[in-house]
C-alpha cells in the first residue's frame with residue numbers, strides 16, 4: 406500500500422484519541438506502527454542494491470518490476486515481530502497504541518494483497534517459515 410495511505414489511516418486512528426492528555430505520544434506511537442514499519446521495504450532494497458537513496462527505493466517498489474513471485478521477508482511484517490510488540494504491552498501499556506496501529510497496517514496490507522492483481526512479490530508473514538523454506542530450498 407502506498408505510504409501516504411498508511412499515513413492517512415494512522416492519522417484517522419489517532420484522531421480517536423485526540424481528547425487524551427498524552428495525545429502527541431499516542432500520535433507518535435500510532436504513526437510509528439501504522440506508517441514507519443514499512444521501513445523494512447527499504448531495508449530489503451538497501452540490502453539488494455546497496456543504494457541508500459530513499460526516493461529510488463520508493464520508486465523500486467512503485468514500479469514493481471523486481472523479483473515476481475520472490476518470497477520476501479519484511480521483518481516488521483511478521484507474526485514474530487507482532488508477538489514481541491504484544492509482549493511489550495505487558496510492560497509498557499502505551500505500546501497498545503503501537504500494536505493497534507500495526508494491526509491496522511497489517512489489515513490494510515492484506516486487503517491490498519487481496520484486491521490488487523499486481524502482486525509484485527509474495528510477503529512471508531513468519532520469520533520461522535522463511536528460515537524453514539530457505540533451508541528446504543537449499544537442501545535440493
Ligand SMILES: [Zn+2]
Pocket residue numbers: 406442443482510514
Ligand atoms: Zn506494510
